[in-house]
Amino acid sequence: MAYVAVKGGERAIDNAHAWLAETRRGDQAVAEIATDQISEQLGRAVDRVMSEGGLYDRDLAALAIKQAQGDLIEAAFLLRAYRTTLPRFGYSTPVDTGAMHIHRRVSAVFKDLPGGQILGPTYDYTHRLLDFALAAGAAPPAAPQAESGIAAMPRVSDLLDDEGLIEGDGADEGEPGDLTREPLAFPANRALRLQALARGDEGFLLAMGYSTQRGWGGTHPFVGEIRMGEVAVEITPPELGFAIDIGDITLTECQMVNQFAGSKTKPPQFTRGYGLAFGHSERKAMAMALVDRSLRAEELGEEATAPAQNVEFVLYHSDNIEGTGFVEHLKLPHYVDFQSELETIRRMRADAGRAEEMA
Template sequence: MYVAVKGGERAIDNAHAWLAEERRGDTSVNELSVAQIREQLALAVNRVMAEGSLYDPDLAALAIKQARGDLIEAIFLIRAYRTTLPRFCGSNPIQTEGMKCDRRVSATFKDAPGGQVLGPTFDYTHRLLDFKLAADGEVAEAPIGNTTEGPTPHIMSFLDREELIQSEPIGEETPADLTRTPLELPASRALRLQSLTRADEGFILGMAYSTQRGYARNHAFVAELRIGAVVVEMNIPELGFSIEIGEITVTECETVNQFTGSKTEPPQFTRGYGLVFGMTERKAISMALVDRALRWKELGEDDLGAPAQDEEFVLYHSDNIQATGFLEHIKLPHYVDFQSELELIRKLRREAQTNIAQEAAQ
């Protein structure tokens, strides 16, 4: 039961004023600029864009500043802003084949055409705190190599050519959109992918990890992980043709999983797919694993009762804004609800005591 509660306005105003002051922190320390957050906390910015489901690094950086670094609060701010934007249109599907790769690695083929490009990675670092960063330090320019204008074909295309990998069915050109119509189950793969790409990274990571530990057997190889810039094209009605409307950085992960075949299909590898805004490698790999686990039905696999196979469980609990909203509302005033609970428990106790007294008397 919800009852409007009046009063507390002054307390709320003062709480928010104090929040603003605490956000600023010690004024003898320089204030952070939005540009500094955008440039120097880029991976936090990327996470906010991915889960906020809006690609705009400046807005994401502003949201992080406003949220005092609470990324879920920042994602909430971005989601709220997103709903105020008129939707112009949908883009043409991005062509990750033509990505300008900052990073591209394959765990399955050593000599992939285009090579193994590590990019600016944390991999192979020793995870020791670097105290040089605590002091002001000049950064040396990164070494440069010879650039050869060669294509970087998807690793999967090689397996596809030999029909060793299950082919991807072509779906509708205008996919269903969970921001327009509530998510209903069973969900199409397009809806599952949309849901997963904006899902909470921690939740998806945990789900993916559970599949690796044996809850739904699908041993995944990372056939390819690529991070880089892709152009976004959109058809412009007033022009009558499509143009590039921008360029975004995305992370794409394609996994290869064993599949023994079915009555109608020969043994083949199957795919899991992850595609996420920004440099968001952990999330993209997790997404690919969870995508694969959720595909058990269409691939004719057994339901092992694993959480990662349960689309209702995964899709209905992976959105951190929905989860936060429901979770945190319980801290808001429930005085009337609780009053009735209190009365109920007192009544039950009275009845119980009366019963005990009666039994004792008999």
């Protein structure tokens, strides 16, 4: 019986996938989209897929987006699957975001911070009016360039450190756990939580962060700093024995500064939440920083009552690949399970009927 069903399904599946391929291509009178067009012109989608796929590779992310017809969770899934085919060469030296080649850097707490407010290529202050000139296709004018470039910029958190009014970056927790090697386990320290959040679903983190702003575990956040730009990556190949620079990746970092009334052991001071994401992913980095801070409730002696303060709830549900796998598996054949449920219901009804007759 089972084999008959599989064989019957096989042709249907092949034909379904053939139709999918045709649908993916769309009207063949329209030019086919190339993956370099996706990576150049749909860069934010590429950034999001790299982030949630947990793999930095613009070309692969672009291919995944094309293959998934722009379904970004499906595309992230494709990247996750692909990465399992590759060997792991090692870990990088932790990147130095303080040495970032800045494209954008803003602070909502200090107007006149050293280095200044650099808006960069932002959607902030646009009017969110549809631009029909884009539909017509027009080359944009060259972006203006200043006489001289910006200098290196200190992180805002380093500027505030002096008076002890803001907590530091935190102590070294030793060798961090790695979710790609070992499944999530609790208690999860901050390093492990940040890894999970970094590849967590942007929409989920946005909703969780938003919930803290609306009163479910409020943390009174301010954006201490957002910075985006290129950061060099270093590794130490064993055959060389010294660190080498292997190239740049684009990162977005968010330092959230939060009010804190103090506890029995700590004086009142500003605490912090941290967000770091692949690519230009500002909403993601901000939401991550909000959630990183709310998940520190227990550590800071706050009453943990809201969903965004519940480490297990957040980390068990932040991964959209796992989420989509478990939700979408419901549509796959459950014929046998359902048959047995049917039998059970019939039996229960029959039993109930007999009991009535006997009464």
